[in-house]
Amino acid sequence: MFRLAYKSVKHNPKRLLLTAVAVALGVALVSATLTLTNALSSGFNSLFSEIYGGTDVIVEQVAEEQADGTGSGNEMFAAGESTFDAQDLAAIQAVDGVSGAYGGLQVTATVLAAGFEPTGDLMSSGGPPTQMFNWTGEPDVDRATLIDGAGPAADGEIVLDVDSAPSLGYEIGDSVTVATVDGVTELTLVGTVRFGESNSLQGAVLAYVTESEAHALTGEDGYQQISVLTEDGADNEAVATAINEVLPDGTRAITGEAKAAEQAAELDDILQYIDIFAIAFALIALFVGSYIIVNTFRIIVTQRTREFGLMRAIGVTGRQLRSMILLEAVVIAIVASTIGIIVGYLGALGMSALVEAFSGDLFGTVTLPPDALLWSYALGSLVTLVSALLPAIHASSISPMEALRESATESKKPLKMRNVVGGAITLLGLVGIFVGLYTGVADPYWYVGAGAMALIIGVTLLAAQVLVPLAFGLRDVLTRMFKIDGKLAANNIRREPRRSANTAAALMIGVMLLALVATFTESLKTVVTSQFTQINAELFVLDTQTGVVPQGAMDIITSADGVDYVSSLSINSVEFEGMPESLVAVEAETADAAYDYDNEPDFTELDGGVFIGPDIQDRGVEVGDQVTLTGDADTLTLEVTGLYNTAEDGSFWVEWSTAEQMYEEVGVVQGLVVLDEDADVDEVQADILEQLSAEYPLVALQQPDQLAALANTFIDLILGVISALLGAALIIAILGVANTLLLSVTERTREIGLLRAVGVRKSSIWRMITIESMVMAVFGTVLGMILGVGLGAALVRALEEFGFTTIAIPWIWLIIYTVGAAIAGVVAAIWPAWRASRMDILKAIATDG
Known part of the structure; x- marks a missing residue:
């Protein structure tokens, strides 16, 4: 059965091409995100290793979370409190196995670019983040190698890393402007250093001053951290344990390797949320793609009914037939997922290069991690298999005699059961939303969210019921506007309500999510603006x-x-x-x-x-x-x-x-x-x-109005990012329209040939397919906008306790979506319409399908 499935896909790749593209797009998003976060993690892991790897033992304050076993010592890259004094330093120095103990101070400061002009703007940070420390002169402690000039030997002197000095406009001997908590200080640049082996600082500025200068800038006498170097051959773990015995409460000693691993684990915990966020959008894209897969395999099953009948007649069981179709889905999933992985990896390479060009080297080596392969193949295969399951079951249930009839077509089952199930799920969703909004339950947004999910599924099932009377209603309108071409388009939509509804539903979900996000962000902007009007x-x-x-x-x-x-x-x-x-x-x-x-x-x-x-x-x-x-x-x-x-x-x-x-x-x-x-x-x-x-x-x-404008700009940026991620789902939905029409054209080959034979022109065939596409696209878009705005308004209402008091409808975006849907309908119809209009009349009439 696997050989049959493989040959079927190999000999008819065109009919599954857009299905593969739909799966590949969703998988590419997963692959790109996991590759980028892995590269980011790799870059910071290297940074942590270079920061702590040369120091045998780190002595630091223990944060409250660490005391509870739920967090690390100090916040990542943040300057802590000065906890240690000279006596602590001496006590650590006296511990067996310690060769040297060095007090460390991090100064909260920003090295301003040469010629920096303050604007008073909230976003005016003065440049990249600065990490400023006291200079000890010990390379393993400073984690820096002097490249040019000299280290800071007197107060008023500073050294910068080799990349930051020229990028900020400074040369050795220049006066460097440093903004601290207490004001601006002018320091003389006396040297440049390289951090670690490659000076990979993830876009930050590294600076060093003398210990006395650091004390003066922080206004504190003690140290935030103590770096310990151990004697040759000493057990660092044992030395750390011994140091812990002489430390004050609320502090700890930890080996440099353990500290680097701890910081890396903390960063990975943060990055996993980015992965989850991206996988969620990939699942949305694949969920939309599942409508394409269902339609594709349903049409393919219909087109191959006679073939399946012959197979059943020579002894192939329904189970084997079902397995063959599912194996075809597996082949498609593997090929599409592989393409998606490659596209995602290339996209990650491009994104990392773009970020590096504008923001410096934030990423480590961009390699394809194992989890990207695992998630990509798992999601691509799961969605494709589940989507192909119902068509496969339908194919296996067709009797051999029924299938062998030349006129066999897809079973015209009534919509009754689909309507009953859809109505029940829709009602359940409405009840959930009502409970969340009007019964005073705690955390109402959870009820609204669950109700929204049910409502979306229910409306998707009921869409076919809505589409049938809509097609009847539009037939006269389309006939008056486009004559016989419009009438034929309306009849085609009505003839296959399930297929048309599934196609429109894919677009509906994509537009619904965009409309929901737009409604929520528009309401958020209203809330933010009202905050400033207060x-x-x-x-x-x-x-x-x-x-x-x-x-x-x-x-x-x-x-x-x-x-x-x-x-x-x-x-x-x-x-x-x-x-x-x-x-x-x-x-x-x-x-x-x-x-x-x-x-x-x-x-x-x-x-x-x-x-x-x-x-x-x-x-x-x-x-x-x-x-x-x-x-x-x-x-x-x-x-x-x-x-x-x-x-x-x-x-x-x-x-x-x-x-x-x-x-x-x-x-x-x-x-x-x-x-x-x-x-x-x-x-x-x-x-x-x-x-x-x-x-x-x-x-x-x-x-206040300047702050409001800034806040709204930030919200628009978030909207843009989310809309871009949802764009993959929309592209897949548009491909779904094209795919359905393309397979429908193949299915209606003889019908189109007969139309051409009785005098219908190529332009009319083209127009008929385009009208059909536009109607489905606009129907899905309008339904999606109604759902999106309604659910967005419900979400805003559910978040009233968080200050959301006004529901704002993004009318401009809704108009853009509607116009965009009509254009998308025309674009989606180009290939199917071209193929339909180019058919050879005699061959079309003579075809079996």
């Missing part, structure tokens, strides 16, 4: 480097001409009932005047107490209750004096003075700048930015 202040300030606005910058803004006051906000982590929660500190006297917060009563009624968010309210805490909150400096028991009603904004809200009691330092995360009544906003903004530029060039100061 700002009563004229200017908004925050820091793009550390997230905390330096006090010096706040002083400049507060004292600037035209400024009435600045209302500050801080976000901190607080412990409540043994769990970390967010705590927001506001200046109670000015907060409500500067911004329309969703709180009851006003913050002026805090009165030394605390307002609680929806997540805390859901845990049974009410106004009048006492809550005990623990910060890094003190624990306070506060009375709940009010409510904050928007989820995710913050669990607890207190006034600034209360936060100062709980924390050693309360930093300004954002400030709302309220101006005098007669002040000109543009002039005040320009004046403040000019004052900030000298010391705080990375502090952002923008007007």
Whole structure:
């Protein structure tokens, strides 16, 4: 049976070509993503090995998550707290097997490009991220080799990596501008270094200063980390264990190899979400492709009914026939998946080259990982086999005598059972959505999501029932518009409602997802814009480097001409009932005047107490209750004096003075700048930015409408990325229209030949096929838009607790989709229409099919 299946595919490749393309497109997305994430992981793994591989033992602070066994030591690439002092350094140095211990400091700073001009824009970061450390002069600790010049030997000196120095516009001897938390520092470039073997820094800038300069820039006396080199022949694990015995609580010693592996595992945990995201879109594309596969094999089964009858007559069983068709599907799946893997790999190579050209070397060696092969073949084969199963079962159930009749065609089973099942699933989906929206259940979006899935499947099954009366209704309209060509097109659609509905459903799903995403993002833009319209202040300030606005910058803004006051906000982590929660500190006297917060009563009624968010309210805490909150400096028991009603904004809200009691330092995360009544906003903004530029060039100061425009641009970017990923599903759906028409033309060869024989011109045949294609495309698009907008609106309604209060319909996008569907219908019909119009009349009439 396998040989028969293989020969069938080999001798008739054209009829399965578009099916293979559909599978290949979905598989290519999987292959490309897994290849890119593997290359990214490989690049960072090499980076981690070069960072930690030369150091025998790393001594560092243990994060809270690590203490619980759920995370690593320090955040990846982030500067931690200075935990160790000179005594710790001496104690480690005295441990047996230690040949040298070196204190390490990472400075939160950004090396600005030569001639950098601050704009006050939120996206103005000053350049690529900077990793700045103290220079020890020990290559295994610094992980750097001096290439040119000298290492920093005195305060005021800096070295940069060999790639960053020229890219930022600096040469040895130049004054390098460095923006730190406390302002701008000018340092002299005295040398360049190469990191590891190839200076592969994944796009970052590497810089070193003297230890005393690092202490001055961080304002701290201790060390964040200690790098330990062991004596020759020493067991690094044993040395790390011995060091742990002399360390203070909350710290640990770990070998360099273990630290590199830990960081790599942490990165892989992050990258797996990217893989899941991409595989989800690939599954969408393959799900749409399954409609093509079902249609293809259903038509092929119909065209080969006589062939199957002959096979049954010579003794082939129904089971063998079914196996043969499924084996044909396996052959198609393997060939298509292989093509998809190759296309995906080539796409990954191109993408990595493009990223490298614009953003530096982020990827390691781009190789095809085993999991890409596994997922690609598994998904391609599974979808193809499942889709071909029903046509295979149908083929095996045809009796030999029925199949041998010359007039045998596809069984015209009534749509009753399909309608009953579709109606039941649709009703179930509507019930799920209703429960999520109107019964007050927790997490309503889960119910809406499950209901939406059921509704999509149900509508897909019912589409055939809708398409039949639609074709009847359109017949007169199409006849008036296109005469006999339009009438024939409508009759062709009505004659095979299952096939036409499945074809339209593929396009429906693709358009539905686009319309849903467009509706959600349009509503999100409305929510975001409304957030900024709630700002009563004229200017908004925050820091793009550390997230905390330096006090010096706040002083400049507060004292600037035209400024009435600045209302500050801080976000901190607080412990409540043994769990970390967010705590927001506001200046109670000015907060409500500067911004329309969703709180009851006003913050002026805090009165030394605390307002609680929806997540805390859901845990049974009410106004009048006492809550005990623990910060890094003190624990306070506060009375709940009010409510904050928007989820995710913050669990607890207190006034600034209360936060100062709980924390050693309360930093300004954002400030709302309220101006005098007669002040000109543009002039005040320009004046403040000019004052900030000298010391705080990375502090952002923008007007609310500027921030809204930036946020909307970001949302549009996300929409563009998702739409591009969904584009694969749309392309597959359009291929499905072409594939169905192409196979239908083959099936109707004699019919088309008879039409030509009675005088129908080639142009009329072309027009008939094109009209048929356009009707199916527009029908699928309109149905998809109705579903997409409806489900998008339901999703927005289900997320009301997260601040989604307005449903915005993307009318412009809907018009674009409709016009695009008509164009797609014309494009999809080109090949089938060309083949139909080029048929030889006599051969067409003489054909058996």
